[in-house]
Amino acid sequence: MPFPSVPIFLVPAEALTAFAGATTGKLTKHMTRSEEDMPFALLDTFDETLRQSGMCLLQAGGELTLWTADGEVLTQTGVDQPAGFVADLAEGPVKLALACVPELRSLIPLAQGRLQTAQLALLDKEGKTQARARFHILTPDLGHRIAIAQLQGLRGYDKAFAQLQADLLGAGAVPYADRHPLIALLPEHAPYVAKPDLELEADATVFDTANAIIAAYLPVARQNEQGVVDDIDVEFLHDYRIALRKIRSVVSLFKGVYSDKQTERLKQRFSDLMAPTGRLRDLDVYLLERDFFFDLVPQSLHGGLERMFDMFAAERTVAHQKLAKHLKSKGYATEITKLVSLFEAPKRLHRGPDADSQAHDFASALIWKRYRKICKIAEAIDDQTEDEEVHELRIHCKKLRYLMEFFAPAFPAEEFKSLIKPLKKLQDNLGLFNDYSVQQDSLRAFLDGLGTDDHAGNMQLAQSVGALIAVLHQRQLGERQKVVESFQSFNSPETQQTFRDLFHGGEG
Amino acid sequence: MKIIACYSNKGGVGKTATAVNLSYALADAGQRTLLCDLDPQGASSFYFRVKPSKKLTETKFFDDVERFTKSIRGSDYDNLDILPANMTFRDFDVFLSRMKNSRSRLKKALKAVKSDYDVILLDCPPNISTLSENVFSAADGIVVPVIPTTLSQRTFEQLEEFFREHDLPVNKLHAFFSMSQGIKSLHGQTMEEMRKAHKKRFLNTQIAFTSDIERMGVHRAPVIATSPRSAAAVAYRELHDEVMERLGKA
Ligand SMILES: Nc1ncnc2c1ncn2[C@@H]1O[C@H](COP(=O)(O)OP(=O)(O)O)[C@@H](O)[C@H]1O
Ligand SMILES: [Mg+2]
Numbered sequence: 001m002p003f004p005s006v007p008i009f010l011v012p013a014e015a016l017t018a019f020a021g022a023t024t025g026k027l028t029k030h031m032t033r034s035e036e037d038m039p040f041a042l043l044d045t046f047d048e049t050l051r052q053s054g055m056c057l058l059q060a061g062g063e064l065t066l067w068t069a070d071g072e073v074l075t076q077t078g079v080d081q082p083a084g085f086v087a088d089l090a091e092g093p094v095k096l097a098l099a100c101v102p103e104l105r106s107l108i109p110l111a112q113g114r115l116q117t118a119q120l121a122l123l124d125k126e127g128k129t130q131a132r133a134r135f136h137i138l139t140p141d142l143g144h145r146i147a148i149a150q151l152q153g154l155r156g157y158d159k160a161f162a163q164l165q166a167d168l169l170g171a172g173a174v175p176y177a178d179r180h181p182l183i184a185l186l187p188e189h190a191p192y193v194a195k196p197d198l199e200l201e202a203d204a205t206v207f208d209t210a211n212a213i214i215a216a217y218l219p220v221a222r223q224n225e226q227g228v229v230d231d232i233d234v235e236f237l238h239d240y241r242i243a244l245r246k247i248r249s250v251v252s253l254f255k256g257v258y259s260d261k262q263t264e265r266l267k268q269r270f271s272d273l274m275a276p277t278g279r280l281r282d283l284d285v286y287l288l289e290r291d292f293f294f295d296l297v298p299q300s301l302h303g304g305l306e307r308m309f310d311m312f313a314a315e316r317t318v319a320h321q322k323l324a325k326h327l328k329s330k331g332y333a334t335e336i337t338k339l340v341s342l343f344e345a346p347k348r349l350h351r352g353p354d355a356d357s358q359a360h361d362f363a364s365a366l367i368w369k370r371y372r373k374i375c376k377i378a379e380a381i382d383d384q385t386e387d388e389e390v391h392e393l394r395i396h397c398k399k400l401r402y403l404m405e406f407f408a409p410a411f412p413a414e415e416f417k418s419l420i421k422p423l424k425k426l427q428d429n430l431g432l433f434n435d436y437s438v439q440q441d442s443l444r445a446f447l448d449g450l451g452t453d454d455h456a457g458n459m460q461l462a463q464s465v466g467a468l469i470a471v472l473h474q475r476q477l478g479e480r481q482k483v484v485e486s487f488q489s490f491n492s493p494e495t496q497q498t499f500r501d502l503f504h505g506g507e508g
Numbered sequence: 509m510k511i512i513a514c515y516s517n518k519g520g521v522g523k524t525a526t527a528v529n530l531s532y533a534l535a536d537a538g539q540r541t542l543l544c545d546l547d548p549q550g551a552s553s554f555y556f557r558v559k560p561s562k563k564l565t566e567t568k569f570f571d572d573v574e575r576f577t578k579s580i581r582g583s584d585y586d587n588l589d590i591l592p593a594n595m596t597f598r599d600f601d602v603f604l605s606r607m608k609n610s611r612s613r614l615k616k617a618l619k620a621v622k623s624d625y626d627v628i629l630l631d632c633p634p635n636i637s638t639l640s641e642n643v644f645s646a647a648d649g650i651v652v653p654v655i656p657t658t659l660s661q662r663t664f665e666q667l668e669e670f671f672r673e674h675d676l677p678v679n680k681l682h683a684f685f686s687m688s689q690g691i692k693s694l695h696g697q698t699m700e701e702m703r704k705a706h707k708k709r710f711l712n713t714q715i716a717f718t719s720d721i722e723r724m725g726v727h728r729a730p731v732i733a734t735s736p737r738s739a740a741a742v743a744y745r746e747l748h749d750e751v752m753e754r755l756g757k758a
Contacts (some may be wrong), residue, residue: 054721154581157581
């Protein structure tokens, strides 16, 4: 019977050749290799959710093998289609263990090559197996050959098991917990990070800070381009847009860092990058809301929604083709490359009057101002206030959040966190309020845009969508009623004090 | 958990061959199985290439939970462990009753080392008279190989007699014809008579005499593992299915 947990090691593939037939003490190593090799793919999401949770997923020969963080090895057969969403996998132990993969993320091959398997048995003089190991020998198309070894001890033969471990370690094996196969296979591999960690000097200027943030987020946007073009999952476009939006808000929020002309110019260039992505993202969002919308209206109205979503899906196909073409165009390539090189050597940027301010002082002033503005708007909000004001509040909160995130390295981490958490909660409330409102607007726009040729069909549609708008309106009112309370719980006396302490010299 | 004994009051009838293959079939079907080699000759340990343990001759062995679990050996096959031969039989009945009691220290210790077996299979030596009663009462089923000869008929009747005398339920006895030879018409006749005389005691499966089973000593592995498609392997699997079906109903 196997030991409670299966120890896993990564072994340099060359080491295995020396094992066959070797003897240590009274034990002989007996190696059997699979005759043929076959293609393999190491799967993960683009942002490497699996690697980050200590898992490694291999697809080969219609089988999935999953190594888990605690040394379990799970397999699931009958998986012939190329990688995709976990939800689309057949039910099985591997699918169950993959529950941590975000719903919207697709599994993609991060390394590919040929796989061979091998079995090693430590035999005693009687020919009894006293310990064994199973190897997945991976030869990547590009990179290092490694073997994933999964050791199996047999009850009552602890010495042989220890011997096998020692032999593997002697041959350069590394425990699985210490190095992920992906990293071992592809030593050059630079994992995708959606939120790069910025390291800023304590005395960094605002100019340096702004440039550093933009220089860090441009590659984030770039890394998502291919995924958008290949339409792997909707998160590529989402991350692409967030990266650009962050850049744009640096340009607009860091007033006085660049000259006015430079600021305008940059704003325009980044807005121009964003513009072609808007419609596809809207459609992605509608389509993601499908189940949610269906749940909101009675079954009798589902026919109309069905029709609407079919139209969205058709439009999405066109919108995606258009964006993909744009991203592959020469014009786009030239522009994005220019921007990247501009921020790699930012000397060419025109400085503004505040370029040389200390990031810390500059940020404090901006954050304090923004916070005061938020308080002013929020304190005036009651049941009678126009929706416009609530939208204003939302936008200011968003800007505050961006500012705080950008300048986080310049402030004590603990206190910062204590502010971000309640702010997030307030933003969730305001975000839902806004979502419901935007959804109603876009549904109305959709109805307005309907042609006149299919009258009966459109009637059915209008009925369903009308009902949906009514429900969304109710929801929006519900969120609206929570705003006053949400703000109060955000703006607790402690929050107020921390804001004063961090950004206004303790006064205010 | 179930306890199955391979027993006959005669030697050389196929108890060990049955225990070895039945335990393999059980493990292969996903049952966590412990094969206890109770024969000091260590025949079933030999088939699994497990060396008899020298240290197991002391008394009180089964009392010493740690010593006991330490002497279990993993076989080359998943789900199948061996308790090698060469132990004293003293306290064996205590051991069996502890194995049946989920709250005993022994069971807890086994659980702790993930050896909470589904089935314990006993390969019994022919003469365990002092112990047999305890083994018989602890076991959920007793699988009895019977060579279809007149002499074996007598032996089997003695076993049934013993059960009745000791108030043991005879329906625990699951006999089957072992080493039967088609060409010996005497075998056929004896089998027919015995099936009639001991209705319900005999399983339908027979393990015929084949050289594949004889050669197990050369391969030192269950015949199901080395020649899975052989008639012998098929027969042992059938025996497994039939025994398990009967025990399931019991
Ligand atoms: N069905 C069979 N066909 C041929 N040989 C057999 C068969 N069953 C057992 N044997 C052989 O007969 C001998 C005695 O069998 P064994 O299983 O050791 O009997 P027991 O355990 O009852 O003493 C062994 O050499 C074994 O290989
Ligand atoms: Mg025997």
